[in-house]
Amino acid sequence: PADSNRSLSDAQKDLLDRWILQGAPYDTHWSFKPPIANETPALRSDLQSWPKNGIDRFIAARFLSEGLEPSPAADRETLARRASLTLTGLPPTPKQLDAFLSDETPEAWNTYLDQLLDSIDYAERQALRWLDAARFADTDGYQNDAERSNWPWRDWVIQSFHENQPFDQFTIEQLAGDMLPDPTPEQILATAFNRNHRQNSEGGALAEEFLVENIIDRVETTATVWLGLTMGCSRCHDHKYDPLSQREFYQFFAYFNNIGESGIGKGTGANPVVQASSPIAKAPAELTEKVETARKAVVEAETTIAARLDAWIARATAELKSDSEADWLDAEIRNAVVKPTGTLLAEKDGSWRLDGENPANATYEIEIALPADKRITGIRLDALPHDSFGKPRKLARSSNGNFVLTGLTATRGDSLPLGFRQAIATFSQDNFPVTNVIDADPKSGWAIFGKKSESGQVSALFLLDQPIQTSAKETLTLHLAHEGAYGGHNIGRLRLYLTDQENPNLDGKSGLDTNLQEALKSPAEKRTPDQRKALREHYTTIDPELTRAKKELAKIEKQMSDQGYGSVSVMVMREKDGDPAPSYLLNRGQYIDPDTSAALPRAVPAALFSGKPENQPRDRLELAQWLVSAENPLTARVVVNRVWQEHFGTGLVKTAEDFGSQGEVPSHPELLDWLAVKFRESGWDLKALHRLILSSATWQQGSVTNPPLLSQDPQNRFLARGPRFRLDGFTIRDSALQAAGLLSTKVGGPPVKPYQPEGLWNAVNQSANFRYSPSSGSDLYRKSLYTYWKRAVNPPRQIIFDAGGREVCNVSARRTNTPLQALVLMNDTTFLEAARNLAQRVIKDESSEASRLGELYRLATARKIDDETSTVLGENLAFFRAHFTAAPEAAAAFLSSGESPTDESVSAPELAAWASVAHLVLNLDETISLE
CATH class of the missing domain: 2.60.40 (Immunoglobulin-like)
Structure with a gap:
């Protein structure tokens, strides 16, 4: 603008002149065009043998234009570790690794991938990524940050990935499962996706304000997860960069504005809610039998109540008095x-x-x-x-x-x-x-x-x-x-x-209602059927035998609930009866300033919709169906890009959350479209997509670089080498626990509370009874997926390792390297305890010291030790042995971390020395990085 006091550079002016001379062509932004199943490029003869599938032909074509060559393939051990880490969040065990390395058949790689993809570990890993996108947490957020119980939805997600539910159905059930014909309880539970938003229960919170905030959260989350668009930028005004108007924002808003919710209140009671249990956590037979026995006792007490009822009526009648x-x-x-x-x-x-x-x-x-x-x-x-x-x-x-x-x-x-x-x-x-x-x-x-x-x-x-x-x-x-x-x-x-x-009288209040007192005063032969019914119904609530049986049943059912086998209150989506609630454009995005001159019809942004206006999705179900239809140009691209990001550390579009004009253009646009179409045509098969990527020569390249390649492509955007990046905090913790033999394999159920610094919650607790009490036993060692996530104080270990906060949707991978991360690995109770237990796994082996060091190293890194590393670890072991022998009190202190038992049959200095070596190995780049 003329009044901006800014001017174009000569280069910018020249660019505009040339554009005008060319006829000023203007095209639709790339991501708003339908993806095309491009033909795989032809390659020159020296690259013909390199591709393993279509992915590689697109990558090799870019090599030609950039003057690059592919890197040599990684060895089988490296590939097995790399695949296991990205698919399951855990390195392969020595047993898994040995089985793969000994399989020399042509189908060995496919067999190995099938084992990983069919494991519950794969489902849990994919669920973890989805929880970030779904802003899932165990508390409501805001200042009160009250506890909620939406975890059965998390278990539904695990089950869906384990069963390889097609992604289109996965989408529809989460966005509109309640609107399907005769929805199952699981399909209704799935809709908790869009009730994972924050929920305000603070005193003075206005229902009207936070009802709007909840709906806007759904708009922004849905747009990010399925469309890769920053639709929230058009809440207060038209989007400054993308063809998304403010009016279109509130038309999209209208799809989510017909839920029977108040906008405020604690999550456990924020209607609409359902009672739901985990679809994957199955109760042990012993507990199931106890429940069945207790239920039979209740039935027995109910069938024998008549005599006890008559005796009670006689006593209660005699006790009726005015004094x-x-x-x-x-x-x-x-x-x-x-x-x-x-x-x-x-x-x-x-x-x-x-x-x-x-x-x-x-x-x-x-x-x-x-x-x-x-x-x-x-x-x-x-x-x-x-x-x-x-x-x-x-x-x-x-x-x-x-x-x-x-x-x-x-x-x-x-x-x-x-x-x-x-x-x-x-x-x-x-x-x-x-x-x-x-x-x-x-x-x-x-x-x-x-x-x-x-x-x-x-x-x-x-x-x-x-x-x-x-x-x-x-x-x-x-x-x-x-x-x-x-x-x-x-x-x-x-x-x-x-x-x-x-039935004592409490200042005019009796344990008996007036109608029951009247029934007791009436002679038995003159009581009406209604009076007899009322007396019986009342007595069933106070009969000692029945009460005892019901309490026993309730106690066992609580045990089931505490262990993750009972039902809890889960917030879900449910359309209100009658006509949809009207939606209006909110001036400046403020809930108190709606433009009520006209209610807005539901619609997706025109830039994304290729059909006639009258064919716009009419409700939430049709919106979900449109999102996974061929008419929507974005969803398949967005999902494929996030899967690519999991395996390479960065997506083909680096800005996974923004496919708009301010996002990065794809490094390989034809490949992105080819993958998107292939994914959609496969029936939205996520496991097939993972298998395709991991079977490519591109992904199977070694990650070793060289100065010229590093100079030309420091971020590996041209993919002339395999992926290499630091693992996330979830994987690092879980891998350490697996190496130590501590990792619990229990699936599903309520969240758990592993170790964290004492007093961390105190400064933000509004509730005196909402304190952090670490779990005990095997619950301390469950996968990080199940860690209790408090929005006001996120799990500190994960946040230090760049996990996104769960207040809003997060789909981007972020990695930093900071001193705090090193301090966590060196001092956190989890890693000190894991080091001790890892040492205890090998210290009593009767093999040589070098063999035991090799086994320890392999348990932690899923790699065979080389001679140089073995020598270095042996020297460190000798150093630590001398140190702790001279300072046995330091050995005892070093071994004191954690709840798991210490092996008292080994001397403290010797065990501390081995634990120190294990601790060193758990801190190595070879352990905490994917290569």
């Missing part, structure tokens, strides 16, 4: 303790008051002397105000006078804890009902903010699963837990009572 005072027995408190700090002081009226420190999360341990010869059925808790709490009617020392009681357990003597069947209260705060106290969930609780009464007192009644018949000198120990997210919200003053009544 509620007779329902309560004073609780004789012998001792009351506050943990971790604080004091409960006895008041003259029999109540107890919190004195001294007000802990962030207090547990009251109260010992009650039980009255003799009573049938105790429940416990009453009164929360009482006190002058020392400040304002009148405050029931706690917190700033707002509120408390949050998250748990109550009762133990009779030294026996197992007693269960509770029912909880009622004179008042409960919205979303904090008193039933939360007995739900076994420390994250939920009973609160009373908003209570307005003359006295301020609030009372709760907790009825036992089964009454307890007391004898002399018995005690009952209560634990009242305040483990909520709000520090200092502990009950300030309390009084306790016991009851021996079946």
Whole structure:
């Protein structure tokens, strides 16, 4: 522009002059044209024998134009390691490697690739890449960053890759599985892809604002993953570089604007949700049998309930009376303790008051002397105000006078804890009902903010699963837990009572509804069918035998859930009934400024759509189908490019996230189109695409370079040598665990928490009960795919090794080399423990020291050791042996990392010396790089 105060250079002016003289031709951007299945180029005679498939002919044609020659092929050991790392994220084991190297048949390579592609390791590796693109995490993000449970979707992704689901179907089910005819539970689960966005549950968050943000996230993610376009740049105005208008952005937005969601709330309850379990994690037979036995016990209790029901009706009828005072027995408190700090002081009226420190999360341990010869059925808790709490009617020392009681357990003597069947209260705060106290969930609780009464007192009644018949000198120990997210919200003053009544009256609130009381008052012969039905239905909720059976079933089902075999709440897509919600252009992209002059019809950008306007996709399902149709010029190219990126470190288009005019042009455009068409015509077969690339002479070249080649092509864009790049943090960790013999092969299930620096979450935790507690046992050594991903604090090891944050979609490979990465490999508990266990795998072998060093090296690198390396490692072993022999305390300290057991049968200095060599090997370029 004239007012920019900038001018064109002479070269730019000359370029424009020549363009005008040529007729000023202007063509559509390359990526918006349909891909063409180009004929493979003819080659000169000296290159005729080099190609192994069509890929190589396109690469060799570029060699000719650049004056290059292909590099010699890599040896079979290198190729086997390279293929295993890129396909499965793990190096081959010595057994796998030996089997391949000993197979001298022409089909050896194909057989080896088939084994890799058919393995669950392949599916898990491909799923890991997809999770980055899908911005999958185990928390909601934003400041609250609450926990969510979308992990069954992650397992669905693993299953899909394992079964080699065609990519077009993979696409349709994730974008619109809920809209398919008679969708299966798995197809509905698949739609969690577009509910992996962040979810705001902060106080003051506006539903209207974050509803828009969620939809925009879907637009940007879908456009990046399937179209390779920066569509988000047209949210506030027309795209500055690509033919994407702001109007078209909000037309695309309209496809995702008809989900029955509020825009805010924690992910576990952010409708629409479904209860889903892992499609791949199968429960062990022993656990399945326990569940079946428990279910049979429930059925048995239900079929034998009649006699117990009659006995209860007789007792309950006799207990109906108007004098509620007779329902309560004073609780004789012998001792009351506050943990971790604080004091409960006895008041003259029999109540107890919190004195001294007000802990962030207090547990009251109260010992009650039980009255003799009573049938105790429940416990009453009164929360009482006190002058020392400040304002009148405050029931706690917190700033707002509120408390949050998250748990109550009762133990009779030294026996197992007693269960509770029912909880009622004179008042409960919205979303904090008193039933939360007995739900076994420390994250939920009973609160009373908003209570307005003359006295301020609030009372709760907790009825036992089964009454307890007391004898002399018995005690009952209560634990009242305040483990909520709000520090200092502990009950300030309390009084306790016991009851021996079946249905005590709590200040006008009875355990029995009015209709049940009326039914009991009616003579048995005059009760109506509805009354008899109501009494039976109520009794099924309190019958001790049935309650016990149901609790046992619930306990086993929780075990299944904790191990990844139960169902959890997963956010999914679901269209609202009726006409689609209208969508409008948002001026400047602001949710508060819609242009309501006209609702926008759903449509994909005109630059991508070759059909008639009336044939535009009408809904989300048709959009998904169009994305994987021949009419869309981008999806096949974009997917092929990302697969190429996995194997070469860089895609044919370096900017995997941007196929627009600001992205890099393809290094080999004809090859990209040829692959895209071949992929689509193969039925969108991803395994066939991997096999094609890994069977090419291009990929099988050695990665050794030379000064002239490095000078001409430092980034290997012409592909005159094989790939070489540092592995990502996921692969480095998992490979170290495999070498050490620690890696768990368990598939699917809830996320796990491996080692990480202590206190890392503290600064961002909004919830006192949302602390990082490392997993234990084999869960510490599961693949990095299953690591718990907290958006506010990403797994530190992975972030240091360039993993993308999961707040937004990420499809690009990023690699840096920094001192922090070296420090992780040298000092992280995972690698120190892996080194010790790797040493323990070879140290007791009766072979020579050199043979053991060779085995250690091979376990870590999947390569045979050479003489020079063997000599260097032997010298280091001698050095470390002398060092630790002279400093045995240093040996003990070095061996102390990690939870796995140390082999005590080997002297600490000797084991530390071997572990130090193993540690050195785990840090080598040969271990952490793909070559």
